[in-house]
Amino acid sequence: MKNFSDLLKSEAKTLGFEKVGIARAEETPREKSDLNKWIKNDGHASMEWLKKRKEERGDIHTYFPEAKSVISVGLNYYVGENQNDINSEYKFSNYAWGEDYHDLIKEKLYQLLAWIKNYHPSVKGLACVDTAPVMEKVWAQRAGLGWIGKHTNLITPDHGSWLFLGEIILDIDLKPDPFFSEDLCGTCTACLDSCPTNALTEYRIEAEKCISYKTIEHRGDFSEKEENLHGWIYGCDICQDVCPWNKKFSKETDLKEFLPKDEIINWSNKDWENISDESFKRIFKGSSVKRTKLIGLKRNISQNKKSLKRNLK
Numbered sequence: 168m169k170n171f172s173d174l175l176k177s178e179a180k181t182l183g184f185e186k187v188g189i190a191r192a193e194e195t196p197r198e199k200s201d202l203n204k205w206i207k208n209d210g211h212a213s214m215e216w217l218k219k220r221k222e223e224r225g226d227i228h229t230y231f232p233e234a235k236s237v238i239s240v241g242l243n244y245y246v247g248e249n250q251n252d253i254n255s256e257y258k259f260s261n262y263a264w265g266e267d268y269h270d271l272i273k274e275k276l277y278q279l280l281a282w283i284k285n286y287h288p289s290v291k292g293l294a295c296v297d298t299a300p301v302m303e304k305v306w307a308q309r310a311g312l313g314w315i316g317k318h319t320n321l322i323t324p325d326h327g328s329w330l331f332l333g334e335i336i337l338d339i340d341l342k343p344d345p346f347f348s349e350d351l352c353g354t355c356t357a358c359l360d361s362c363p364t365n366a367l368t369e370y371r372i373e374a375e376k377c378i379s380y381k382t383i384e385h386r387g388d389f390s391e392k393e394e395n396l397h398g399w400i401y402g403c404d405i406c407q408d409v410c411p412w413n414k415k416f417s418k419e420t421d422l423k424e425f426l427p428k429d430e431i432i433n434w435s436n437k438d439w440e441n442i443s444d445e446s447f448k449r450i451f452k453g454s455s456v457k458r459t460k461l462i463g464l465k466r467n468i469s470q471n472k473k474s475l476k477r478n479l480k
């Protein structure tokens with residue numbers, strides 16, 4: 168007969184999560200110390216929100232004192248297309264091609280939490296996706312979903328790394344899964360070798376140099392006038408595109424919400440260069456691209472336009 172943890176995992180799969188695992192909400196002293204070192208060395212660049220809640224990020228009980236278990240889930244967003252299928256030279260990272268994953272995952276996590284409450288009516292639970300002060304990759308590894316690769320993303324052995332992560336933290340004990348202790352990167356260094364800005368050293372990222380940071384999180388103009396964003400106007404996929412685990416194990420999602428918007432596939436360079444406030448609002452309503460606002464997207468487009476011109480000279 169299935170125990171409660173197994174029933175819960177079946178329910179999570181029914182809700183569409185490809186991966187689900189459970190970890191004990193234990194202390195994470197090594198990760199806490201690594202996080203603090205990273206912040207001390209300015210690895211976080213201008214992301215002050217990371218620094219502000221570092222105590223909670225490094226210690227789950229500072230965030231949620233009653234925490235006993237962490238259910239970690241992974242949702243596949245790989246749609247089977249790639250940057251070559253896009254008409255323009257301006258590239259959006261595939262995680263932002265469709266609807267905002269935060270909303271979609273939160274909705275599924277709330278359904279899972281409601282299901283749990285049928286069995287444990289007085290349970291206290293928190294649903295987290297991205298924005299909560301929780302080290303999601305660390306918990307996913309502890310819950311057995313996969314390992315943290317040299318590009319710093321979580322890789323699963325059966326779907327690669329094109330998975331969003333989310334969690335439900337509970338104040339009850341559940342049967343935990345074994346920690347994913349293998350590092351299946353081996354001697355590969357494809358991500359480190361391909362990163363055009365040298366933002367990566369093994370298992371570590373310097374956000375300031377990362378195109379994803381520059382195009383999404385950085386505010387204001389770029390200090391370097393000749394800043395090369397290598398064609399990316401929102402996010403960057405290079406280190407994951409080259410990863411052999413993605414080449415071999417990516418599977419197409421059946422979630423139509425992640426399919427690229429027509430404009431992302433069909434718009435030309437000119438269309439993006441002339442994007443209006445009205446089009447921005449229409450195209451990116453319910454999309455994570457809203458984060459940069461029109462002003463940020465335009466900055467990224469014009470920076471790439473300058474690089475394209477320089478290359479043509």
Ligand code: B12
Pocket residue numbers: 198199201202204205214217260261262296297298299300301302303304305318319320321322328329330331332333369370371372374377379380383384401402403404406
């Ligand atoms: C801040 C952040 C960013 C920052 C910093 C990236 C990073 N690696 O942390 C920026 C803006 C650059 C970013 C970019 C992206 N992000 Co992001 N991001 C986050 C966020 C909000 C926090 C991550 C965090 O805590 N970073 C802090 C640092 C310290 O953590 P870390 O990289 O894991 O660092 C560890 C190592 O540095 C290590 N370490 C430190 N020192 C040392 C020394 C040695 C010797 C060793 C071995 C290790 C080591 O210890 C640290 C702690 O474990 C998470 C959501 C969340 N709440 O967790 C999403 C998240 C990590 N991002 C995600 C995604 C999808 C992306 C992008 C792919 C988006 C895109 N296509 O543009 C890129 C990927 C870039 C990359 N190569 O990582 C997903 C990743 C899913 C997955 N499968 O792993 C997450 C989990 C969001 C989600 N809910 O799905 N992101």
Ligand code: SF4
Pocket residue numbers: 318361362363364365366367372376377378379403404405406407
């Ligand atoms: S997302 Fe792009 S810039 Fe950032 S580490 Fe990966 S390859 Fe480098």
Ligand code: SF4
Pocket residue numbers: 316317318319351352353355356357358359406409410411412
């Ligand atoms: S490209 Fe190679 S080194 Fe980088 S994460 Fe993938 S397997 Fe690991």
